[in-house]
Amino acid sequence: MKKFTMADIAEMSGVGKSTISRYFNGGYVKEATRERIQAVIRECGYMPNSFARLNARESNIIGVVVPTLNSKITGRVITSIDRYLREQGYETLIKSSDHQIALELDNIRRLISLNVGGILLSSISITDQHRELIANSPIPVVVMAQEFDAGISVVDDDYQAGFEMGKYVGKSHPEHVVWLGITDTDRAVGIVRRQGVLDGLKSCGVSDIRLFSGDYSYESGQKMAKEALESGPVTAMICATDRLAFGAYHTLAQFGKRIPDDVSVAGFGGYDESELLSPELTTLKFDSYALGQLSAETILRLIRNEPVPVKQVIGFQLIPGKSVK
Amino acid sequence: MKKFTMADIAEMSGVGKSTISRYFNGGYVKEATRERIQAVIRECGYMPNSFARLNARESNIIGVVVPTLNSKITGRVITSIDRYLREQGYETLIKSSDHQIALELDNIRRLISLNVGGILLSSISITDQHRELIANSPIPVVVMAQEFDAGISVVDDDYQAGFEMGKYVGKSHPEHVVWLGITDTDRAVGIVRRQGVLDGLKSCGVSDIRLFSGDYSYESGQKMAKEALESGPVTAMICATDRLAFGAYHTLAQFGKRIPDDVSVAGFGGYDESELLSPELTTLKFDSYALGQLSAETILRLIRNEPVPVKQVIGFQLIPGKSVK
DNA sequence: CTGAAAGCGCTTACAG
DNA sequence: CTGAAAGCGCTTACAG
Numbered sequence: 001m002k003k004f005t006m007a008d009i010a011e012m013s014g015v016g017k018s019t020i021s022r023y024f025n026g027g028y029v030k031e032a033t034r035e036r037i038q039a040v041i042r043e044c045g046y047m048p049n050s051f052a053r054l055n056a057r058e059s060n061i062i063g064v065v066v067p068t069l070n071s072k073i074t075g076r077v078i079t080s081i082d083r084y085l086r087e088q089g090y091e092t093l094i095k096s097s098d099h100q101i102a103l104e105l106d107n108i109r110r111l112i113s114l115n116v117g118g119i120l121l122s123s124i125s126i127t128d129q130h131r132e133l134i135a136n137s138p139i140p141v142v143v144m145a146q147e148f149d150a151g152i153s154v155v156d157d158d159y160q161a162g163f164e165m166g167k168y169v170g171k172s173h174p175e176h177v178v179w180l181g182i183t184d185t186d187r188a189v190g191i192v193r194r195q196g197v198l199d200g201l202k203s204c205g206v207s208d209i210r211l212f213s214g215d216y217s218y219e220s221g222q223k224m225a226k227e228a229l230e231s232g233p234v235t236a237m238i239c240a241t242d243r244l245a246f247g248a249y250h251t252l253a254q255f256g257k258r259i260p261d262d263v264s265v266a267g268f269g270g271y272d273e274s275e276l277l278s279p280e281l282t283t284l285k286f287d288s289y290a291l292g293q294l295s296a297e298t299i300l301r302l303i304r305n306e307p308v309p310v311k312q313v314i315g316f317q318l319i320p321g322k323s324v325k
Numbered sequence: 326m327k328k329f330t331m332a333d334i335a336e337m338s339g340v341g342k343s344t345i346s347r348y349f350n351g352g353y354v355k356e357a358t359r360e361r362i363q364a365v366i367r368e369c370g371y372m373p374n375s376f377a378r379l380n381a382r383e384s385n386i387i388g389v390v391v392p393t394l395n396s397k398i399t400g401r402v403i404t405s406i407d408r409y410l411r412e413q414g415y416e417t418l419i420k421s422s423d424h425q426i427a428l429e430l431d432n433i434r435r436l437i438s439l440n441v442g443g444i445l446l447s448s449i450s451i452t453d454q455h456r457e458l459i460a461n462s463p464i465p466v467v468v469m470a471q472e473f474d475a476g477i478s479v480v481d482d483d484y485q486a487g488f489e490m491g492k493y494v495g496k497s498h499p500e501h502v503v504w505l506g507i508t509d510t511d512r513a514v515g516i517v518r519r520q521g522v523l524d525g526l527k528s529c530g531v532s533d534i535r536l537f538s539g540d541y542s543y544e545s546g547q548k549m550a551k552e553a554l555e556s557g558p559v560t561a562m563i564c565a566t567d568r569l570a571f572g573a574y575h576t577l578a579q580f581g582k583r584i585p586d587d588v589s590v591a592g593f594g595g596y597d598e599s600e601l602l603s604p605e606l607t608t609l610k611f612d613s614y615a616l617g618q619l620s621a622e623t624i625l626r627l628i629r630n631e632p633v634p635v636k637q638v639i640g641f642q643l644i645p646g647k648s649v650k
Numbered sequence: 651c652t653g654a655a656a657g658c659g660c661t662t663a664c665a666g
Numbered sequence: 667c668t669g670a671a672a673g674c675g676c677t678t679a680c681a682g
Binding site: 335340341342343344347352353354355358377378379380381440 | 651652653654657658659660
Binding site: 018020021025051055 | 658659660661662
């Protein structure tokens, strides 16, 4: 495959390269010329190099920063972003922060200096540095899955979801409930979702609630479950994610506890696998595809200076399994 | 955040921009000058724009083409690639083909015309067009997870893995075995893995083996399992992936079949969830992190003109669950 | 060891 | 409707 440049195509079509550029960017090109160019392009399979648009007034690249490439939910979100942007003629540039906040900040800086058209940010944790960076960013930013009072966000309804789940579990009147959660630095999951759960439980009169926190790994779920069981009696475990619930299942089996007879378990995520556990995991599914697509739509609207809501809230669905009494 | 360019940094450091460029690309810079530049860079958090290296002799961007962003295994592979490349000072540019072969070809063309340093390709299916594209590519390509006789590949040992699994299941002397597979266009899984399984089974004297094929989805697993059960007696199901096995579990439950008493089930993938199924799924785990890292190492070696094996085979581990009699 | 100049593949006023 | 020219942020011979 020979590498064609715009100059090559221009020469082959017998026009100037400005015309080829206009052809691709929707400028004036006479119909006859347009057809001639099209023929040449088809012939050589030419596509312009998006990254060479160094002085274009706007880039057609959207940067996406995610906390990890290794999560089911992230997979759903970026799949849906990528699909939508591709349809709209944009390129997706994905950067993983690999769970490191310093890398996340670097990624944002990098995207800004790359002069991408817009940034979709799924943050590990929003710090003051994020606020400063975003406030001074010459490029629009949409924050995903995390409340962001100083800008535009598209979020899951973590509080309400937590509340529903708390109420659902609370209705069985468990005496001793534990929350297997995430550190506070992740506001959406660590704080908001947890608060929803607590309030939901309290609305049913549950008062003995013990809190644990760790990271997002399967192992962390196992570990927290163990700590919880060793810290006193437990009749229900509400886990911040399905993955943590998987870990809890593992530990409960080791401790010889039956689900839900001895201990009820619930998670958040709605992974396909959850319905295969025995008993089926009671979980709650956010519409991650919608979150991805709406975020992508929103960033494009910002780029086009169209009005956008400062906050959009995505729906969820509680999936009753058989793991709660 | 102001956007600094190399010219800004040059001015602020009181040197020419060639010197800044050399600073970043390991050229000669006097120690004193180097320190002065470093101070300025630290001050402004400047990073050069990798995509503006239009006429660099080599790019520090590695393109990665994956069939989907929505798979556990892909997640593991790209996580490990991204980590390794970052450590080595390279950028990862991920492009998803979203299960469309035409898009995959486009992605490869695109990366070539972007003039990335190298391409890591996880292909849906290697066609003649791929061969032509790769043969004429001015840029090195490493094919991942798929045999590639016309170039460099890093692959799972699909045949041997299939064989081991076939033997493992075969040892229980199941009378009627079905293979829930993937279309032939995916050679690695659709053909090689299947052949390994068949040979493994035959080595144990199993002869009644019926073959089914579909796509990689959970639903496809359900559907194939249903077809299999309706097509005649079944005492063992070997599934091309864990996800398909999850679908089979679902269908078997619907049909009132017990695992493994009525039907043995096995998969490939080694997902964490597999050990939580009841009974635990017998599966086989490829070392996807190793595959990612070795592929990344290999592409860098190719770029540096260091010798590389034409084919590297990654190990696997059979994880006996309780789903095989 | 360093800088001025030309060039990478593209876009954008501007003149025609 | 179109092209020559200047410019985007960078790299690379080349001369000093």
